[in-house]
Amino acid sequence: MASSTTNARDLEQIVRDGLSTLVFAFGFKTGIVDAFTEIQQPCTAKELSEKAGKKLRYTQEWLGSAITILSEMIPKLEEATKLDGPKGYGYYEPILHWIDVYRSSEALQDWNQRLLLPVMNLKQGNAFAILDIGCGFGKHSREVAKLYPCSKITAIDMDQFSIDNAKKELTKSGLKNIEYICLKGGQLPEEWANKFDFVIINDVLHDSYEVDEILEGIKRVLKPDGFAAAYDPAVSSYHKKVINDATAQYFLPFSLFQCLPVSSMGPNEGLGIGWGYERRKQKIKEHGFRVVQVGDKDIDTIQEGIVFQKM
Numbered sequence: 001m002a003s004s005t006t007n008a009r010d011l012e013q014i015v016r017d018g019l020s021t022l023v024f025a026f027g028f029k030t031g032i033v034d035a036f037t038e039i040q041q042p043c044t045a046k047e048l049s050e051k052a053g054k055k056l057r058y059t060q061e062w063l064g065s066a067i068t069i070l071s072e073m074i075p076k077l078e079e080a081t082k083l084d085g086p087k088g089y090g091y092y093e094p095i096l097h098w099i100d101v102y103r104s105s106e107a108l109q110d111w112n113q114r115l116l117l118p119v120m121n122l123k124q125g126n127a128f129a130i131l132d133i134g135c136g137f138g139k140h141s142r143e144v145a146k147l148y149p150c151s152k153i154t155a156i157d158m159d160q161f162s163i164d165n166a167k168k169e170l171t172k173s174g175l176k177n178i179e180y181i182c183l184k185g186g187q188l189p190e191e192w193a194n195k196f197d198f199v200i201i202n203d204v205l206h207d208s209y210e211v212d213e214i215l216e217g218i219k220r221v222l223k224p225d226g227f228a229a230a231y232d233p234a235v236s237s238y239h240k241k242v243i244n245d246a247t248a249q250y251f252l253p254f255s256l257f258q259c260l261p262v263s264s265m266g267p268n269e270g271l272g273i274g275w276g277y278e279r280r281k282q283k284i285k286e287h288g289f290r291v292v293q294v295g296d297k298d299i300d301t302i303q304e305g306i307v308f309q310k311m
């Protein structure tokens with residue numbers, strides 16, 4: 001879920017990121033990172049300390065502070081960065097878990113009040129057909145289902161592991177108005193044509209290697225008076241705007257290690273968070289949608305939630 005605010009929690013995170021970077025830089029300078037990428041994985045701390053030629057205890061402490069979920073992807077990223085290397089790689093399960101934990105129910109409820117409700121208020125009533133594309137572990141769709149008990153939510157994800165998790169949690173929740181389906185956003189069934197009042201696509205477009213197919217599908221499945229809302233981190237497409245921007249500094253490391261490699265797995269160049277809101281909005285318009293004004297947000301300044309409708 002994207003957020004453009006810098007609250008106390010974000011600041012703590014920024015400090016932690018800064019410290020991780022220092023620890024990492026130390027590892028690079030002293031050769032521990034080189035040893036880490038060269039040694040056969042998995043390895044023990046003792047094997048790593050011997051390979052790096054460092055004291056075991058210091059190596060253990062470095063591992064404890066530096067081996068975050070992102071650093072585990074360094075060898076893969078190193079390969080993907082090479083000119084003749086693989087295009088990218090898939091999701092790393094601990095990252096998917098991390099996203100799930102990070103999205104607490106309270107945070108999602110707050111997010112719904114701030115960002116989703118103004119969109120849902122564009123249509124009268126509360127009995128809607130809603131499609132959630134790229135639902136992940138489905139926590140967000142379950143919050144939407146609670147908020148709109150008279151609505152029916154179809155939540156899809158291309159990742160079977162995520163859908164299995166979502167189904168398990170759904171059983172525990174007792175909610176009856178959600179269906180989770182393992183399906184690619186670019187392959188929405190023909191029989192869904194003109195079926196949905198709202199399509200929610202939260203934190204997915206910038207990760208996707210089939211953004212054109214997804215947008216074509218959305219055009220097909222939205223009712224003529226339906227709305228789609230794409231939420232992605234509020235990061236600009238332009239480097240000049242990204243420099244010194246706290247939101248960009250928070251999100252771009254995740255993109256480097258996960259979003260860009262995942263979105264690079266298709267025939268086109270990858271997107272990642274650095275794709276940015278200006279280019280995302282442009283892409284949505286190129287697919288024949290009209291970007292819609294929600295509340296008093298000026299359309300030209302929308303960054304986080306781009307709401308659009310068929311023309």
Ligand SMILES: C[S@@+](CC[C@H](N)C(=O)[O-])C[C@H]1O[C@@H](n2cnc3c(N)ncnc32)[C@H](O)[C@@H]1O
Pocket residue numbers: 001091099103133134135136137138139140156157158159162183184185186201202203204207208209210214
């Ligand atoms: C960052 S997670 C966001 C999950 C969820 N929407 C949320 O906000 O918690 C991105 C999800 O999009 C899914 N995804 C990416 N590309 C997809 C596609 N082309 N079709 C369906 N799901 C896709 C991934 O499998 C992953 O679960």
